[in-house]
Amino acid sequence: MTDPTHTGTSGDERVWTVLDLLKWTTDHFATKGVDTPRLDAELLLAHALGLRRLDLYLRYEEPVAAEARAHYRQLVVQRAGERMPVALLLGEKEFWSLPFKVTKNVLTPRPDTETLVEAALARLPDAERAYSVLDLGTGSGAIALALAHEKPLARITATDLSPLALEVARQNAEALGAGESVRFLEGDLFEPVRDELFDLIVSNPPYLARASAQALAPELAHEPEQALFGGDDGYAVLGRLAEQVRPMLEAGGWFLVELDPGQAATVVGWLEAAGLGEATILKDLAGRSRVVAVQNRSQPA
Ligand SMILES: C[S@@+](CC[C@H](N)C(=O)[O-])C[C@H]1O[C@@H](n2cnc3c(N)ncnc32)[C@H](O)[C@@H]1O
Structure with missing residues (x-):
């Protein structure tokens, strides 16, 4: 033909x-x-x-x-x-029923990450309270802006190592009318918010293993490496988060992290060893372990 x-x-x-x-x-x-x-x-x-x-x-x-x-x-x-992903060709991806601009500088938000948003909202039950929330590694701003949309009173900070990703996140915030309600900061892990405490910290960090990059879908070659790979084994950023998160949480505050199903048990072990409470594994819509949630039950120092 x-x-x-x-x-x-x-x-x-x-x-x-x-x-x-x-x-x-x-x-x-x-x-x-x-x-x-x-x-x-x-x-x-x-x-x-x-x-x-x-x-x-x-x-x-x-x-x-x-x-x-x-x-x-x-x-x-x-x-x-x-093998350019459709979202990149269209320049847009829907997440949490909101339109997000996407470019080659950000991870295209995935439906799996809506599990994290849903679990986060369940831990912000008081509609009158101005919860302090941190989205670490915000990329397009997907998680932070979905939370801002649902919780207009929350004081949300979104960070990323990549200034180019933050630029896209800021544009998405403006387009979604959240330009004033989310604070965007650049830096490595907790470094930009070192002196603060949060009621809720959420993160979808890079967690793929670079060692298995060859086996991944060719579409992933169009997404930023920094958004995908957590070192050779996938645990580089997860490990640092587990080690550093406890002192960043208010007493009773929550930490929720997205990961690969095969990483959940290891990360639960690390978080509990770091002195947080008992960690729970939450499943995504396909029934795979997708999020680990843990509450800071340690006593203030
Ligand atoms: C998997 S993407 C998640 C993007 C977005 N939160 C989402 O769920 O669609 C991970 C993001 O973390 C950022 N990142 C990677 N290492 C980081 C670090 N050490 N500190 C802060 N951000 C980091 C990447 O630039 C990327 O934007």
Whole structure:
């Protein structure tokens, strides 16, 4: 079959409809090993046409003009050839039902991380209280801004080692109307907030093992290394967090950390050994151990 996204001067006058393009691209993506070929084709075509994805279903029989096909072709090539994630091609990802700008400088927020947000909200039960909250390694600002959206009184600080990520997080805060309510600070782990105490500390740190990088989905090559890898074994940042978190928590304050299911038991052990209370493992929607939660039950020094 001719490549319908091609808009060259071959004299190919055939009319390509929305449905033709979706069918062709779905097959093409499937051949190239893209996980969700039809969904990706729909999202990219809707983007090229300036439509919402659901609007495509009403326009299956409409022809697609050469200009839109040229834009679409570019997106298809980047998705299939370079394995660029759809969110990066669209420049946006929905998280906690909020739109987040994403660029190559931030991790694209994942649905798994909504488990962490939900667990965090459950630990901020008093609607009248101005809880102090820290999101360590905020990336796009996903966790901090989801919490700000739900808890407008909370005093939220979001930190990251990467100034480029913080720039995106600030833009997301502005766009979501939270520019005034979240404080963004740059630095390594707790260094930017060294003299403060928090009711809740949340973190989705880099936790993949660099040693297993070869086995990872090719899409991950488009995300910042600093957001993905926690050293050779995946534990570099988790270990430092477990070691340093206790003195940063108010008495009765909570620490919630996202991790790989295989890391949960080890991190529970570290947190308990650090003098915090009994740690609990929380599951994500797929039933995998995804978050470790622990409360500071140690006595103030
Ligand atoms: C897995 S991403 C999480 C991004 C965002 N919180 C989310 O859940 O989508 C980890 C983030 O931690 C940041 N980071 C890595 N090492 C750090 C460190 N030592 N101190 C502070 N932030 C760090 C990375 O730059 C990255 O933005």
